Amino acid sequence: MLRRLIGLFIWSLAAALPGTAHADACTPTATHYAATVSGEVAGQHQYSADLGHDWTLHLAPAPHGWDIQVLDATGYNLALATLPVHGGTNPRMLYGWHFRNAANTGPNQGDVNAPQTMRRFMLNDPRGAFRGIGLGWLNMRDYGLAGLEPGERARMVYLNFNACVMIPKTEEERIRDENLISPVYLDEELELIRTCGLDLAWRPEAWVMPRLLGGDFDADDAHDYAVPVIREADGQHGIAVCRAGTWTSVFGADAIPPGSDLAPGYFNQVEAWSVGSRADLPQYFGDTGLPAGPGDVITIERIEKSAYSLYWDGAGFRSHHHYTMVEP
Known part of the structure; x- marks a missing residue:
């Protein structure tokens, strides 16, 4: 010894x-x-x-x-x-x-x-x-x-x-951390995603990491999560948001939250994403910031090029354009 x-x-x-x-x-x-x-x-x-x-x-x-x-x-x-x-x-x-x-x-x-x-x-x-x-x-x-x-x-x-x-x-x-950096969805994660209502026209695929992010987007004290998905028909990227294990919304196709110039094509260019509170969002130069309110925020980004956030306004999701350093 x-x-x-x-x-x-x-x-x-x-x-x-x-x-x-x-x-x-x-x-x-x-x-x-x-x-x-x-x-x-x-x-x-x-x-x-x-x-x-x-x-x-x-x-x-x-x-x-x-x-x-x-x-x-x-x-x-x-x-x-x-x-x-x-x-x-x-x-x-x-x-x-x-x-x-x-x-x-x-x-x-x-x-x-x-x-x-x-x-x-x-x-x-x-x-x-x-x-x-x-x-x-x-x-x-x-x-x-x-x-x-x-x-x-x-x-x-x-x-x-x-x-x-x-x-x-x-x-x-160590096992948990190794699992978090894997792009492969666990069987129980796939079951949760489908049970929440994700249509078979979309498949979960980690085109951006981590493969799943959790939060409380609508501030109802129920756990929500967001998952990168791909449309089977044409490979279009999207993000599926499951609220409270019951309601699923897919953004990146025709359903784009109003509020900014966010377009479906942007999801095919996203390089990073995160979930956090509005108070923890970085202060971008020239950005007026999100409207005040509860709920966590999903931020999607082309690194050092542009960024948008998806947030709940009390009735539905909206989008906010933080900045653009180059043409999208």
Whole structure:
């Protein structure tokens, strides 16, 4: 077990070393979430930040500075897996004397074998209740020391930092995420689409991703969803909107919501789409914005060229032209 942990720790350090593909980039991956944190702490105060997924980054006061802790929902410190286990030079220990020479008469020139401003740590749970192997780093942007008299051990009394924690996804979360980026409709999704009333003249096909988006378009507290579809007869692209599992509208053929110059041909050029609240829509230059009202909005877009939104006005769907940078 110890040999396995050492191997994993060496791998985690190598994966994060500058100059590699993972050079301190705090970005999510197929297997890990990425949580970024920045802050400062001083004196005998502690620091805590919610990382999501029931994890907390905690800086706990210690005699010579602070200890990095990553706590799970039970309060267990997952960072205890960071090696070396013994001694006072573990990367998760943010101690002032790490930055001073052995005599405490000046800066550490290498005679004290201790980590410096970049600290990398590994996360694991020997109890067997863990999501997987996690990684993290903390970069000291600024710090202050006290206890600088020769022969003493310096204390860190101020720290300004930024940090990253890579939180493993559970197997269920990985499967869910892989499913979301697949263009293939699940059998239950096809059944829902047809049950809602999609005519056989149209077939669900993910000509734009993701293959399905959900929301509450008419603000009735019932779940709605939208699906890219193609007309069997001529390949015309459209978007089928199912409201509350009962009413289906297909846009992209003859049924174009009124309110702007949106035309059926535009659906054959769409490169991206999204669903969100009106308040979260980007503010396009020169755009007067959608009329006020409840309900989520479907936005279709030719990336950096033009964008329209489909929205519910209380009686039916309408369209809004946000911008056009080139001729459609």
